[in-house]
Amino acid sequence: MASNADYAVQDVRSTDFHCEKNNQEHRTSxxxxxxxxxxxxxxxxxxxQFNRYQYDPDVDRLKLVAQTxxxxxxxxxTKILFxxxxxxxxxxxxxxxxxxxxTKLSLNIHSAPNAKIGRYTLALQKITVDQTVIQPLGEFVVLFNPWCSEDEVFLSDAGQQNEYVLNEQGIIFTGCSEYIQPLxxxxxxxxxxxxxICLKILDNSPKHLKNPTKDCTRRSSPVYICRTVSAMVNCNDDNGILFGKWDDPYTDGVYPGKWNGSVAILRQWxxxxxxxxCYGQCWVFAAVACTVLRCLGIPTRVVTNFESAHDTNGNLIIESEYDEEGMELERSDDSIWNFHVWVESWMARYDLRPGNDGWQALDPTPQEKSEGIYCCGPAPVKAIKEGDTDIGYDVPFIFAEVNADCETWVYSKKGKKLKVDADTRQVGQRISTKSVGSDDREDITNNYKYPEGSAQERRIFELANKRRVPLKPEKQLQLHLKTNDPIYNGTNVKVSAVISNKKSVKRVCTLKISAMKKKYNQSSRQKCIKKYQQEIxxxxxxxxxxxxxxxxxxxGEFLDKYNLIRLTALVIxxxxxxxxxxxxxxxxxxPKIAIQVRGVTMLSQEVLTEISFENILPTxxxxxVFTLEGAGLIDGQMEIRVGTLNPGEVITKEASFIPKKIGLKKLTVDFDSDSLKDxxxxxxxxxxxxxK
Structure with a gap:
């Protein structure tokens, strides 16, 4: 028998990466x-597998080479020899x-828990007296590992691992704080x-294009990856994924409310x-970021903040200005969004002082620049709650989103400015995310802020140098607006203004009520629906x-996806x-879309569904058209055209598909028409x- 030295590693014939078994064990199958x-x-x-070779650990000097x-x-x-x-x-x-x-050598290989993520090549190196021979074995991909206790993204709870890494379907909460809608x-x-596509996103970031070698060396850090993804989901500074738009028209793209998922967006990019x-708005930016980060192995969830402040000047006060008719003047760059959506990712923060591990807020919606680019976070949620505004990244901005004070001013026709309201409680309500293992809403407001009026809250405000609006004595003239909840699209909205006179004398007042179209991120100037005035x-x-x-x-003609109407009342x-x-x-x-499944729901067998919709509008x-989508159920999207629906008419359509994956899947259905969309x-x- 010839000696081992007679054979080189180039005698490698093939490599079996046991993809099915390994991927199953690594939860990537x-x-x-x-x-x-x-x-x-x-x-x-x-x-x-070798052509002719016998491995002898006492003689052979073999090394593996992993490169990225x-x-x-x-x-x-980025080159590891072991x-x-x-x-x-x-x-x-x-x-x-x-x-x-x-002819065969079987190996167990263990990657470092802080390895750079991305594409790798693997090779076998043999060193002899007179030569070093390297034989490529193949390629593989390394992801973050929330199941590894040494990984920065380790998450100990099995339910959370399944929800925040493995779940391909979700619920995003939108609407307004008094009527939260699951999307x-x-x-x-x-x-x-x-x-x-997710790896391509990293390779198209400005930092990679400028210095790809340096960029790849930093890909071991979830903080770095999250910040890169936050910037790349919007296209404001780079070859990013989504173009944000909040005003009509959307005819040269897709109206943001039309999207049902991230896959079509990523594939189009x-x-x-x-x-x-074209186009995205906050919930679309956040959802796409969630897809990318979960794919790369970082536990991530979508979070909605209701009554979310956008504080552009950092003074922690949002000023709203109205004319005497109750119409918003929109002269301030500050605003309060009915809801704003971002994501949280779970990780250790070795770059910060202790106590800032856990959920980190990330916001890919382009609002304000951070270190010169449109991205936001990761900001430790614990730091936001404690008012630690010196902590990176972007804690002050998110602190304001959930804590800013609100002041309302009315301008007379002569230009006189009068403060009519000051509210320290409006901003940062019912902060929501999908519950683990169900479609229910989990309220996580207490993660971001202490209860309003508590001693801890006052301490945090002082720590953050918050400008508090001083308490005023109870007003002798009070006003409250009520509506007939719940209110269905197509029905009449009954508005009640309750005026309270706390004085012991009669008062003669002017009441002005205005109804205007409202976009979730701001009001819609001059889009007045109705004005009402009465001397009382x-x-x-x-x-x-x-x-x-x-x-x-x-x-009816003023409504969009969220059917928001702003009611204002002014008593003078x-x-x-x-x-x-x-x-x-x-x-x-x-109106609701009713969906029923008929018969068995088995892998690779046709699944029959029945979709019903009633036109409750008076027109x-x-x-x-119905648009169906579902990861593991439908490849891409399925359209079912319906035609015309008269008032009160119910339409029922059948749809079938063949599932490609087992487990709990979510079938989403979108209904569109000329005047009722999304x-x-x-x-x-x-x-x-x-x-089997």
Missing amino acids: EISTKRLIVRRGQPFHITV GPNPSETLG SLSDTINERRWSAVAVSSSS PWNFGQFEDDILD NSSGCQPV NVGPSEDKTVEMELSYAEY DGEENESVFSLRDISLIN ALTSC VKGYINIDIQAGE
């Missing part, structure tokens, strides 16, 4: 079973020979080609040569109610020189494996 995708800090098994990025370097940690050893070292790259024969979303992070996809007498210590009604004929007592103001945003409820709907419905479907 939903992405693919055709190529090796592993999570860092966890072993995987390979088998090397351009110009791999041992110094920079010898075969007797035992696995779980803190660094290591390998052991499990078995060997005359189904298909994250689809394990759909075909999404992983490659990829196929168009990295041209921005309010007796001593009397509560007087004045009613106004809005019909569908008046408001000219004799006493006293004014009082009240504001209420309402969101009209759209006919034309050009009606009505969403969904159903959870449990796909069984069936008999």
Whole structure:
């Protein structure tokens, strides 16, 4: 028998990466079973087949070479050489020979828990007396690992691991604080080609294009990856994914409310040569970021802040200005959004002082620049709650989103400015995310702020140098707006203004009520639906109610996806020189889409569904269409055209598809027509494996 030195490593014939088994163990088989995708800090098994070679650990000097990025370097940690050893070292790259024969060598390889994520090549190196021979073994992908206790993104709870990493479907909460609407979303992070698109996003970041070698050396840090993704989801500074737009028209793109999931957006960006996809708004930016981060292995969830402040000058005060008719003047750059959506990612923060680990807020919606680019975070949620505004990144901005004070001013026709309201409680309400394991809403407001009025809250305000509005004595003239909740789209809206006179004398006042179109992120100047004015007498210590009604004929043409209407009321007592103001945003409820599943729901077998919709509006709907989407259920989207629906008419359509993945999946259905758009419905479907 010839000696081992007679044979070189180039005698390697093939490498079996055992993709199906390894990927199953690394929880990546939903992405693919055709190529090796592993999570860092966890072993995987390979088998090397030789033409003629017998491995002898006492003689052979073999090393494995793992490389990532351009110009791999041992110094920079993008080229790792490691010898075969007797035992696995779980803190660094290591390998052991499990078995060997005359033609086969089986290895267990363990990547470091702080390995750079991304594409790798693996090679076998043999050193002899007179030469070093390197034989490529193949390629694989390394992701973050929330199941590894040494990984910065480690998450100990199994339910949270499944929800925030593995769940491809979700719920995003929108609307307004008094009527929260669940929006189904298909994250689809394990759909075909999404992983490659996510890695392409990293490779198209400005930092990578400027210095790809340096960028790849930093890809071990979830903080760095999150900040990169936050910037790349919007296209304001780079070849990012989404173009944000909040005003009509949207005819040269897709209205943001039309999207049902991230997959179509990411595929369009990829196929168009990295041209921005038109259009996105906050929940779309956040949902796409969630898809990318979950795909890369970082636990991430979508979070909605109701009554969210956008403080542009950092003074923690949002000023709203109205004219004497109750119409917003929109002269301030500050604003309060009915809701604003961002994401949280879970990680350790070794770059900060202790106590800032856990959920980190990230906001890919382009609002303000951070270090010169449009991104936001990661900001420790604990730091936001404690008012630690010196902590990176962007804690002061998010602190203001959930804590800013609100001041309301009314301008007379002569230009006189009068403060009519000051509210320290309006901003940062019912902060919401999807519950683990269900579609219910979880309120996480207490993660971001202490209870209003508590001693801790006052301490935090002082720590953050918050400008508090001083408490004033109770007003002698008070005003409150009420509506007939719940309010369904197509019905009349009954508005009641309750004026309270706390004095012991009669008051003669002017009441002005205005209804205007409202966009979720700001008001819509000059889009007035209705104005109402009345002179009223309010007796001593009397509560007087004045009613106004809005019909569908008046408001129907102004509605968009969220059916938001802003109601304002202003009462002026000219004799006493006293004014009082009240504001209420309402969101009209759209008709529901009813979805039923008929028969069995088995993998690779046709699933039958029945979709029903009733037109509850007092007008006919034309050009009606259902759009169906669901990760693991439907490849892309399915359209069912309906035609015209008369008032009160119910339409029922059947749809069928063949599921490609087992487990609990979410089928989303979007209804569109000429005058009623983006009505969403969904159903959870449990796909069984069936008999083998």
